[in-house]
Amino acid sequence: MHKLKDKQLLKNFSYINGSWHSSETNFEVINPANGDVIAKVSNAGIAETELAVNSAKSALKLWSTKSANERATLMRNWFNLMMQHQDDLARILTLEQGKPLAEAKGEIAYGAAFIEWFSEEGKRVYGDVIPAPSGDKRIIVIKQPVGVVASITPWNFPNAMIARKAAAALAAGCTFVVRPASQTPLSALAMAELAERAGIPAGVFNVVTGDDARGMGKVLTQHPDIAKFTFTGSTAVGKSLIAQCASTVKKVSMELGGNAPFIVFDDADIDAAVQGAIVSKYRNAGQTCVCTNRIFVQQGVLVQFTDRFTAAVAELNIGDGLADGINIGPMISKNAVADVNKLVTDSVAAGAKVILGGSTHHQGENFYQPTIMTNVSNDMPIAVNEIFGPVSPIISFTDEDDVLAMANDCEYGLASYFYSRDIGRIWRIAEGLEYGMVGINEGIISNAAAPFGGIKQSGNGREGSKYGLDDYLEIKYLCMGGLDK
Numbered sequence: 014m015h016k017l018k019d020k021q022l023l024k025n026f027s028y029i030n031g032s033w034h035s036s037e038t039n040f041e042v043i044n045p046a047n048g049d050v051i052a053k054v055s056n057a058g059i060a061e062t063e064l065a066v067n068s069a070k071s072a073l074k075l076w077s078t079k080s081a082n083e084r085a086t087l088m089r090n091w092f093n094l095m096m097q098h099q100d101d102l103a104r105i106l107t108l109e110q111g112k113p114l115a116e117a118k119g120e121i122a123y124g125a126a127f128i129e130w131f132s133e134e135g136k137r138v139y140g141d142v143i144p145a146p147s148g149d150k151r152i153i154v155i156k157q158p159v160g161v162v163a164s165i166t167p168w169n170f171p172n173a174m175i176a177r178k179a180a181a182a183l184a185a186g187c188t189f190v191v192r193p194a195s196q197t198p199l200s201a202l203a204m205a206e207l208a209e210r211a212g213i214p215a216g217v218f219n220v221v222t223g224d225d226a227r228g229m230g231k232v233l234t235q236h237p238d239i240a241k242f243t244f245t246g247s248t249a250v251g252k253s254l255i256a257q258c259a260s261t262v263k264k265v266s267m268e269l270g271g272n273a274p275f276i277v278f279d280d281a282d283i284d285a286a287v288q289g290a291i292v293s294k295y296r297n298a299g300q301t302c303v304c305t306n307r308i309f310v311q312q313g314v315l316v317q318f319t320d321r322f323t324a325a326v327a328e329l330n331i332g333d334g335l336a337d338g339i340n341i342g343p344m345i346s347k348n349a350v351a352d353v354n355k356l357v358t359d360s361v362a363a364g365a366k367v368i369l370g371g372s373t374h375h376q377g378e379n380f381y382q383p384t385i386m387t388n389v390s391n392d393m394p395i396a397v398n399e400i401f402g403p404v405s406p407i408i409s410f411t412d413e414d415d416v417l418a419m420a421n422d423c424e425y426g427l428a429s430y431f432y433s434r435d436i437g438r439i440w441r442i443a444e445g446l447e448y449g450m451v452g453i454n455e456g457i458i459s460n461a462a463a464p465f466g467g468i469k470q471s472g473n474g475r476e477g478s479k480y481g482l483d484d485y486l487e488i489k490y491l492c493m494g495g496l497d498k
């Protein structure tokens with residue numbers, strides 16, 4: 014089925030306490046490229062979610078008391094298995110999510126890299142000894158796993174967003190429960206199958222699949238045995254999940270929406286900026302929180318940049334992600350297409366001009382043409398909202414102050430990008446942008462060693478890097494007294 018080399022990777026039950034768990038009903042997983050039903054997956058609900066939390070709680074002692082080396086060995090096995098099965102995992106991912114196969118393979122390597130990176134970093138959870146105020150005392154700081162971690166992950170990166178959270182949690186000694194998006198449960202279940210083969214003990218990594226987002230979300234945000242909740246998704250949903258976590262004062266980390274500015278200065282390498290804009294905008298059909306949302310171009314290079322960018326975007330191939338040579342796959346649903354189209358038409362009504370694309374694509378109802386708009390101002394719907402689709406609005410600007418004011422005039426603060434070769438300007442703009450991440454002459458900034466995360470209403474906490482581990486650790490202060498003779 015689906016031309017997998019290892020058919021055992023296609024699972025359709027929840028994975029709880031090291032066992033595959035069926036439910037009374039199923040839900041369908043649909044290929045967004047053609048509407049085919051790929052699989053019917055167990056529709057777990059509140060009871061199964063509670064079971065998964067209980068199993069994570071039971072496994073906590075065993076996992077948290079293993080040495081960092083023991084955990085690292087098992088996590089390294091998991092990483093190796095993910096890379097050995099990269100082709101199959103990518104195929105499953107493209108089938109359920111739609112992104113082109115090459116991009117899906119990239120996501121598997123990206124996700125696996127977090128497991129590899131954190132398996133090593135877990136060995137470096139150092140404590141501290143602090144000089145005490147009196148000679149008969151010692152102040153010692155140790156770090157301990159927070160406990161059971163629950164997460165809700167999105168459909169746009171069905172593998173990497175789970176790996177990025179689970180890897181840090183497991184390396185810190187926590188156990189983990191994930192509810193993957195109901196559009197893309199198969200990648201999560203394939204990860205569970207490989208976690209089991211890697212020797213990760215029962216209850217340490219649990220996946221509950223189901224379409225009762227509200228009911229399952231309540232368990233994962235309110236269950237008293239969960240110490241930490243982590244979410245990647247929209248700011249609107251994130252806000253209500255944070256509120257739900259308040260009742261048990263959970264530690265939270267949130268990776269929410271973005272509205273990334275991409276700034277091209279007069280002194281930029283224009284060809285590099287065009288390439289950077291293409292990868293940061295059209296990756297995953299524009300359905301990425303760090304995707305470029307507004308392109309600001311300085312007046313002196315406006316025509317040059319717009320012409321070259323438009324010519325390059327016009328060359329992109331749109332189609333089923335499994336076909337050869339495809340650059341842009343379908344969007345996740347026809348509702349997503351309709352939302353993007355509304356932003357375009359509302360902005361045209363406000364005076365913007367479409368110079369490329371601007372409507373659905375003949376490939377089918379889930380496809381949208383790569384689109385470029387000019388005559389855009391920073392207050393139009395296409396600039397104010399997170400587009401989450403393959404549309405590039407171009408806004409012109411005069412100078413640094415002008416562009417910084419526009420770029421920062423936004424409730425989000427996740428990723429930002431700019432192109433310049435002037436070292437003074439590079440520092441001024443990098444420090445002036447109110448964003449958690451800044452790509453400088455670079456359109457792809459995500460990797461396991463770097464702290465991914467936002468400020469303002471884009472969330473809190475960091476994923477990846479040494480800072481990412483802190484989010485899964487508690488600091489404990491030991492005061493030793495009575496040391497005088």
Ligand code: SIN
Pocket residue numbers: 169170173245268300301302303459465
């Ligand atoms: C996201 O859309 O939040 C993830 C993007 C990335 O990891 O690069």
